Amino acid sequence: MSVVSTELPRRSFGETMRADVWWTQPLLVFLGLGAFIVYSTWAAFQGAHYFFGNYISPFYSPEIFGDSPHSWFGPKPSWWPGWLLFSPALLILWAPGGFRLTCYYYRGAYYKAFWADPPACTVGEPRKTYLGERSFPLIMQNVHRYFLYLALIFIVILSIDVWKALWFTDSAGKTSLGVGIGTIVLVINVVLLGGYTFGCHSLRHLIGGFRDQLSRAPACYQAYRCVSCFNRRHMLWAWMSLFWVGFSDLYVRLCSMGIWHDFRLI
Secondary structure (H helix, E strand, C coil), X not given: CCCCCCCCCCCCCCCCCCCCCCCHHHHHHHHHHHHHHHHHHHHHHHCCCCEECCEXXXXXXXXXXXXXXXXXXXXXXXXXXXCCCCCHHHHCCHXXXXXXXXXXXXXXXXXXXXXXXXXXXXXXXXXXXXXCCCCCCXXXXXXXXHHHHHHHHHHHHHHHHHXXXXXXXXXXXXXXXXXXXXXXXXXXXXXXXXXHHCCCHHHHHHHHHCCCCHHHCHHHHHHHHHHHHHHCCHHHHHHHHHHHXXXXXXXXXXXXXXXXXCCECC
């Protein structure tokens, strides 16, 4: 039996037979992710205006060292080098940042939008070789499952921040239960981050996806169905939580600067 092999002609960069405006989605992803990266980087390096009373920005929580009442271990330690910039956010943002950077959805999104690998389906890309995620440096994306464990811990910590955001101290030093606009902002942040985190593909595998027959483990099956429910809208959860965590920092920041006023609802 003879075997005939054919080689498909390689498209040049941007070449395609698609008649639709295929570049719209990667452009929007580029603008959206680019804006968030610029803002979050700027906010993380500020080291100021990240708390307001019982509110703390999710970019700075947990505050391991810092000057706010939310700090776990007090102000900047004396052993911190004087020449090295200090910001409480820089001590912890690598964890949620690493979780999003290695996320299965975000990989596909920023590979297209930032690297044009490829720009879109059936559109020519600017490179001739493809190494995939089996070689360095992209093989490091496999650490995503470990960042998941950290992300779950952060959900707990941010939930504790919401509990603290329910307690207000008046001018006389008396603490009372209440709800402010900032409380609602932080609650929504935890809900959206929870929906994004609990829909993680790695969590699906951890919760029961590794089994050959889920029906033999009823508890795992129900947990798998629950995670799968979030996973079906993983892209939506990813974008909503990304926008809202940035807005949460902005809200706390502007309140701290006196530009916005936090209204007490209860």
